[in-house]
Amino acid sequence: MGPGPGNPYPEVMQALTRPVLGHLDPEFVALLDETCERLRQVFRTGNRLTVPLSGTGSAGMEAAFVNVVGPGDVVVIGVNGVFGERMCDVASRCGAEVVRVEEAWGKPIEPERLLGAHPSPKVIAVVHAETSTGVRNDIAPLGEGKGEALLLVDCVTSLGGIPVEADGWGVDIAYSGTQKCLGVPPGLAPITLSARAEERFVERSPSWYLDLRMIAAYAAVPGGTARTYHHTAPISMVYALHAGLGVLLEEGLDAVHERHRVCGEALHTGLEKLGLELLVAPSHRLPELTTVRVPAGVDEAGIRKALLERYGIEIGGGLGPLAGQIWRIGLMGHTARLRNVATLLGALEELLRP
Amino acid sequence: MGPGPGNPYPEVMQALTRPVLGHLDPEFVALLDETCERLRQVFRTGNRLTVPLSGTGSAGMEAAFVNVVGPGDVVVIGVNGVFGERMCDVASRCGAEVVRVEEAWGKPIEPERLLGAHPSPKVIAVVHAETSTGVRNDIAPLGEGKGEALLLVDCVTSLGGIPVEADGWGVDIAYSGTQKCLGVPPGLAPITLSARAEERFVERSPSWYLDLRMIAAYAAVPGGTARTYHHTAPISMVYALHAGLGVLLEEGLDAVHERHRVCGEALHTGLEKLGLELLVAPSHRLPELTTVRVPAGVDEAGIRKALLERYGIEIGGGLGPLAGQIWRIGLMGHTARLRNVATLLGALEELLRP
Numbered sequence: 001m002g003p004g005p006g007n008p009y010p011e012v013m014q015a016l017t018r019p020v021l022g023h024l025d026p027e028f029v030a031l032l033d034e035t036c037e038r039l040r041q042v043f044r045t046g047n048r049l050t051v052p053l054s055g056t057g058s059a060g061m062e063a064a065f066v067n068v069v070g071p072g073d074v075v076v077i078g079v080n081g082v083f084g085e086r087m088c089d090v091a092s093r094c095g096a097e098v099v100r101v102e103e104a105w106g107k108p109i110e111p112e113r114l115l116g117a118h119p120s121p122k123v124i125a126v127v128h129a130e131t132s133t134g135v136r137n138d139i140a141p142l143g144e145g146k147g148e149a150l151l152l153v154d155c156v157t158s159l160g161g162i163p164v165e166a167d168g169w170g171v172d173i174a175y176s177g178t179q180k181c182l183g184v185p186p187g188l189a190p191i192t193l194s195a196r197a198e199e200r201f202v203e204r205s206p207s208w209y210l211d212l213r214m215i216a217a218y219a220a221v222p223g224g225t226a227r228t229y230h231h232t233a234p235i236s237m238v239y240a241l242h243a244g245l246g247v248l249l250e251e252g253l254d255a256v257h258e259r260h261r262v263c264g265e266a267l268h269t270g271l272e273k274l275g276l277e278l279l280v281a282p283s284h285r286l287p288e289l290t291t292v293r294v295p296a297g298v299d300e301a302g303i304r305k306a307l308l309e310r311y312g313i314e315i316g317g318g319l320g321p322l323a324g325q326i327w328r329i330g331l332m333g334h335t336a337r338l339r340n341v342a343t344l345l346g347a348l349e350e351l352l353r354p
Numbered sequence: 355m356g357p358g359p360g361n362p363y364p365e366v367m368q369a370l371t372r373p374v375l376g377h378l379d380p381e382f383v384a385l386l387d388e389t390c391e392r393l394r395q396v397f398r399t400g401n402r403l404t405v406p407l408s409g410t411g412s413a414g415m416e417a418a419f420v421n422v423v424g425p426g427d428v429v430v431i432g433v434n435g436v437f438g439e440r441m442c443d444v445a446s447r448c449g450a451e452v453v454r455v456e457e458a459w460g461k462p463i464e465p466e467r468l469l470g471a472h473p474s475p476k477v478i479a480v481v482h483a484e485t486s487t488g489v490r491n492d493i494a495p496l497g498e499g500k501g502e503a504l505l506l507v508d509c510v511t512s513l514g515g516i517p518v519e520a521d522g523w524g525v526d527i528a529y530s531g532t533q534k535c536l537g538v539p540p541g542l543a544p545i546t547l548s549a550r551a552e553e554r555f556v557e558r559s560p561s562w563y564l565d566l567r568m569i570a571a572y573a574a575v576p577g578g579t580a581r582t583y584h585h586t587a588p589i590s591m592v593y594a595l596h597a598g599l600g601v602l603l604e605e606g607l608d609a610v611h612e613r614h615r616v617c618g619e620a621l622h623t624g625l626e627k628l629g630l631e632l633l634v635a636p637s638h639r640l641p642e643l644t645t646v647r648v649p650a651g652v653d654e655a656g657i658r659k660a661l662l663e664r665y666g667i668e669i670g671g672g673l674g675p676l677a678g679q680i681w682r683i684g685l686m687g688h689t690a691r692l693r694n695v696a697t698l699l700g701a702l703e704e705l706l707r708p
Contacts, residue, residue: 054541059563206560207416235540236370
C-alpha cells in the first residue's frame with residue numbers, strides 16, 4: 001500500500017513463469033502484438049505507435065522527451081511535485097528551453113496557466129497523477145487549447161486507476177509504468193504516441209536505446225512480418241504485462257476505475273474519521289494515491305516502520321518539501337480492495353491511539 | 355539454443371514469483387546489495403559501482419557511453435560485428451569523434467590495431483564476445499597498453515560463459531545482459547565501473563534514466579542507510595538475477611566456464627562430423643555461441659523453422675553481411691548441457707540428411 005509497486009494480480013505472477021521464448025519467436029511476437037493492442041484499449045487510443053518500453057516508468061518519461069525535443073525547443077512543464085520536476089531535468093538534458101509553470105505541492109495546476117505560459121511551445125507537458133502529492137492535474141482542457149503544441153502527459157500513476165482518454169483529450173504522448181494501477185511488477189513503460197507526434201520527431205534521438213523509430217520497427221508492426229531486431233525484449237515482463245492487461249480488460253476498464261474510486265473514497269472517509277487531515281482538496285484527489293498529513297507530535301517514520309513490521313503493510317513517506325509531513329497510501333491495481341482499506345484503517349487506529 | 359535469451363535456471367523462474375516488495379523495503383535493499391556483491395564476484399572486480407541497470411544489455415551499452423563520453427571526445431571502437439557497429443551509433447549520438455577499427459565479420463580484432471588507432475583517445479571500446487559472429491576479441495592486451503584511455507568492454511555474451519577478469523585485465527567499464535550465460539530472462543544490464551572511470555564522468559549525462567551518479571546514490575551504497583530514490587527498481591527481475599548469480603556461484607565460476615567449454619567443444623566437433631564448416635578459427639571461437647556456415651543448396655530459414663516446429667529448438671540466423679550465410683547456436687547458462695548438444699546434433703542430422 002505504498003506509492004507503488006503495488007501487489008501484482010495473481011495471474012500476473014503466474015505469467016512470469018511461462019517458458020522464456022526468443023524475441024523473434026512467432027508465438028512471442030503474437031503475444032507482443034496482443035499486448036500492444038490491449039495497451040491501446042487501456043490508453044483509449046488508436047495510435048499505431050503504442051508499445052511497452054524496456055525500462056521502468058522513468059524510461060517512459062525519457063523516451064517521451066528525447067524523441068521530440070531537441071536543442072532550443074520550447075517546452076512548457078507543469079511543476080507541482082517530484083515528477084514535474086523530473087520532467088524539467090529530462091527536458092533540459094535534451095537542450096530544451098524549459099518554461100516552468102509552478103504550483104504548490106498538493107494543489108492542481110490551472111490549465112490556463114500552462115496554455116498561456118508561452119506563445120508557441122513545441123511541447124506542453126504535465127503529470128496526470130502526481131505520485132508525490134496525490135494530486136490530479138486536469139488534462140482535457142490542455143488538449144482543447146494546445147494549438148500547434150504537442151501534449152505530453154505522464155500517466156504513470158493514473159493509467160488503470162482513473163480514466164485516461166488519450167485520443168479523447170488530444171494527448172500526443174502518454175506513458176505509464178507497470179507497477180501502479182496495472183497490477184504488474186515494475187520493469188516496463190507503456191507508451192503511446194500520436195501520428196502528429198511522430199511527424200515532429202527530432203532527426204536523431206540522443207538515445208539509441210529509447211529511439212522510438214527503431215523500437216517501432218521491431219515492436220509496432222502488427223500483423224507484419226518485417227520486424228527489425230532492435231534490442232532483446234524483456235520476455236518475462238512482457239508476459240506479465242500481457243496478463244495484467246488481460247485481468248484488467250476482463251473486469252472491464254470502467255469497473256476497474258469504479259473499484260479504485262470506491263476504495264479511495266472509503267479510505268478518505270476512514271482517515272478523516274480517525275481525525276486525520278487529507279492534503280488534497282476533494283475535487284482533485286486521487287483514489288489510488290492518498291496523501292494524509294502526519295498529526296503533530298506523531299513519529300512519521302516510526303508509524304511506517306510499525307506498520308511494516310507489525311502488520312506487513314508498506315506505506316510511503318513524503319518527498320521533497322513534504323518529507324516528514326505526510327504519508328502516501330496506495331490503492332493500486334490488485335491492492336485496490338476494500339479489505340486492504342479496512343486492514344490499514346484498523347492498524348492505523350491501533351498505532352495512533354493515544 | 356538461439357543467440358539469447360537462453361533457458362533460465364529453474365531456481366530463477368521460482369525467484370520471479372517472490373512477493374513484490376517496495377524498492378526501499380529493508381528486505382529488498384539487502385537483496386539488492388547481495389546481488390551487487392555477487393556481480394562483483396562474477397565480473398571479478400572490487401569496483402564499488404557495480405549494479406544491475408533497469409534495462410536490457412543495450413541499455414548497459416548506452417549507460418557505458420553516456421556517462422563518460424561528451425561532445426568531441428575521441429572514442430576508438432573495434433567493429434567486427436553488429437555490436438561493435440552499435441557502439442559507434444551510441445557513441446556518435448553522444449557527440450564523440452569515433453575512430454573505427456574494422457575487421458572482417460568472423461575474425462578477431464588485433465589489439466595492436468586498437469591501441470595504435472589514435473594517440474590519445476578518451477575511450478577504447480570493444481566487444482568481448484560478438485554475438486553476431488561468434489568471435490572472441492582479446493581484452494587483456496588492451497588493458498596493458500591503454501595508457502590514459504578508459505577501456506570499455508561489452509561482456510553481454512561473455513559474462514558467465516568464458517572468463518572475464520575486469521580488474522585483472524584493467525577494464526574500466528564492463529556491462530552485460532541477464533539473458534545469456536547468466537541464465538536469467540532478459541531485462542537487466544549488469545554494469546561495473548572503476549574509480550578511474552568515475553573520475554572521468556562527463557559533467558552531466560544526456561540521459562537522466564542512465565545517469566550513473568544518480569543510480570549509484572540508490573543502488574551502490576552497501577550497508578549504507580542514506581539511499582536516494584532515483585527510479586523504481588524492477589523488483590522481480592532483481593530477484594531473478596539474484597537467484598541466477600546464486601546458482602552460478604554455487605556451481606563455481608570456474609566450473610561453469612568449464613561446463614560451457616565442454617559443451618561448446620562437443621558441439622563444434624559434432625558439427626564438423628556432420629560435414630559443416632565453422633565460421634571462426636579455433637583460437638577465437640566462443641563455446642557459448644557457435645557460428646556455422648549453411649551448406650550450399652540448403653534452405654537456411656527452412657531448417658530453422660523445422661527445428662522450431664518439429665523439435666522445439668530455436669537457433670538463430672545470420673545478421674548483416676552474414677544473413678542467410680550462417681546459423682548461430684547458443685549454449686548459454688542453463689542451456690549449456692551436453693544433452694542439448696546431442697539433441698540438436700541429432701535433429702540437424704535428420705534434417706540435413708540428403
